[in-house]
Amino acid sequence: MAAHMMMNKISILKALVRQQKPLDQSWYAIRGALMCSHAQPETLPSENSLEGESTSKCALEESLNHEDFFDVSKLFTRTELFESRVHLGHKEGLLDPRMKKYLIGTRREQCIMDLDQTVPLLKSALNFTAHIAYRNGIILFVNRVPQFAHAVEEMARACGEYAHTRHWQKGCFTNAQIQMGPGTRLPDLIIFLNTLNDVFSQHQAVTDAAKMNIPTVAVVDSNCNPNLITYPVPGNDDTPVAVELYMRLFKEAVLLGKQKRKELDETPV
DSSP states (O other): OHHHHHHHHHHHHHHHHHHTOOOOHHHHHHHHHHOOOOOOOOOOOOHHHHHHHHHHHHHHHHHTTSTTTTOGGGSOOHHHHHHTTTTEEEEGGGOOGGGGGGEEEEETTEEEEOHHHHHHHHHHHHHHHHHHHHTTOOEEEEOOOGGGHHHHHHHHHHTTOEEEOSOOOTTTTTTHHHHSOTTOOOOSEEEESOOBSSSSSBOHHHHHHHHTTOOEEEEEOTTSOOTTOSEEEESOSSSHHHHHHHHHHHHHHHHHHHHHHHHHHHSOO
16 A cells, blocks of 8 residues: 555656646755756767867866865965854753864853864865866755755855755655656765754754765764764854855855866867
C-alpha cells in the first residue's frame, strides 16, 4: 500500500511538471538545483576542441599549485571580522563540547571565538568555494533562519547559484533518483550559513550531505557540531551584520571563480 501511494505521488508530480503548473517554492528551488540537463547526442570532437580541452585541463590543474589562486585572502581582514561580531558565541550553557577547540575563552558567561583560527579556516572555505565555481560546479546555499531567508535567496541569485531556506524534504539527496527521477545531479558543494534547523536540532541536510559524500562549508557557532562539516568556519551565525558579511564573502568567492573560468574559456587555443 505504501509503495502504491508513493508511485501515485511520483506520477502526480511528473504530471504537474509536464503541465508546467507552479510547485511548492522550496521543492521547486531544490529541484532546479539538482536536476541534470538532458544528455546531448554524441559527436566526434574536432582537433581544435581536443586542443582546447587539453589547455583547459592544464589550466585547471595548474590552479591547484597556488595557495591562493583567487586572492580570497584580500576579501576580508581580521579587524572586519571583529567589527562584524563574528567572534561572539552563545551563552556558556549552550556550548557544544566539540566547539571548545575553537574558543579563546568566555566573558560574562558568553563564549568568545578565536579569530586567529577563524581567519585561516574562512580563507580555506572561500578558496574551496571559488575552485568549485571555477570548475562549473553546482553550489547550494542552505539557511533555515526565517530572518535571513530572502537575503540568502537573493544572494544566491546574484551569483548564479541556488538556495534552500525552507523546510527540508527528507530524501532530497539520499533518495534523489526516486523523488526527482533518474539523471538527477546532486550539488557539488553545499554552503551552510547556519547548520541548525532550530535551536536544538541539526539541519537534516548536514547528515544527508555526509552520507552522499558531498563537500560542505559551514559557519558553526558555539552551539553547533562541526564534525560532519568538510570546511567548518567558527563564527557567529545569528547577528545580521555577521551573516551579511558571510553572504558577501561567499558571493564574491563564487564570482571570482566564475570570472577566472570565463577568462579561461575565452583564451585562444
